[in-house]
Amino acid sequence: MIGKTLGPITHTDATGARRVLNTTRVPAHHTGHPRVASTAHLVQAEVRDRAFEYRVAVVGEHLFATEIHVDAPYLDIRTAPDAHTTYRPGTLPAELARCVVSVTRGFGLVFAAWDLIATRDHRVLALELNPGGQWAFVPDHHHITTALADHLEQATR
Template identity: 45%
Template sequence: MTVLVLTRPDLDATADLVIAELNDRGVPVHRADPGDFPERAEFGATLGTGQVDWSSTWRGQHRGLRMRDVTAVYYRRPSPFALHPGLSAEDARWAFDEARAGFGGVLASLRCTWVNHPHNNAVAGTAPVALATALRCGLRVPRTLLTNHADTAREFIRGLPRKVAAYKTLGTTGPIGTGGEPVAVWTSRVEADDITDEVARTAHLFQEWIDKEHEVRLTAVGSQMFAAEIHAGSPAARIDFRRDYDSLTYRLCHVPAGVAHGVRRLMETLGLRYVALDFLVDQGNRDWHLIDVNPGGQFGFVPDLRAPITQALADVLEGRQ
């Protein structure tokens, strides 16, 4: 057996934790980045009479891999295909699509344990699909608006009980800055008068503002759930905890039965073996409001959950769970 870990070449703390755990167990691991294809890696795949799967090999810079030896894949945010810099924009677009259909297609056809399959990740990582599915699975979701119309956004916010909404991106990496790198767009607190006509430029997501007691990061691996309260220690972290990790404190917590049932239904519906979910726990009824579904989310930032989640992931990839 070989566990194939698809991740970026630079250090990824989340992938590193899982790889180290598998190495400690003596489980063969092959780490690769699809972004090496086609410039720094090559592959070949054949299909013919009498075969039910592609017979394929991957050759990276250091060693090769027969895909038939792969029993599980940990798909952890690999980088996009790296194309020759001399290609024109039109040729690069075509080459990227061909790489995704060819190499990506053979990879996606592997019949093994996936955490998670990239097709399922793509669906679960699409906010409108994930939030609607969560509602159908019995989870509580704040009132949400998607629009590119400023007046619609203003009317929605004025109709909320507190006349305040949270604005957030749709799970994308954010706009590209002058240096070519994505720019982080944090969750912000907005009122109707804050909305400008620039909303017309693309789709925007607004959610009812929840006066929270705290947040909860719930990480589910297979049938197991790991949850921790996140208590913000600064004004910036109260709006978006990612803005000030140093101010955060954590406390392990129990997952209410209704929430656990809804999460299991959500994972089954979306075909996930792993998911990180963010909830707001309100100050009044202490209800859990789901605000984010992240099928590839990190988990190492909660110290007391780092080891148990790593072990649970290794169990799934090794075939113990």
């Protein structure tokens, strides 16, 4: 299993440097620990057969999907080595795209960033919906930024 913090938790490492706590493997014997059981946390099965990941931004009725391909081992996409990471415009299957927008709307959100994993056997697994997720790291971020600005401009009218 893996665990991911619900917010940007920082810590100081052995060298004294300040670090962000990224997704980590959780030993099975830790899942029943009272400290784990009494806190808000996200624990899920580790997906080992991933083909690539999607970062999907939803703005209003618009959906922007980016495929993230990494040709090196990694656990957390944020720690994947830049030299081994490529970004491509992506397209979600139509039904999945409708579901992503529908769930985003169901939570009353105008914007959401989704993390999805496409497996080698052609399944797509949703990791999370983040109402404050980042988008500026994807190559086509200007389309997302423009859609957000357009939406805000229309909302003020």
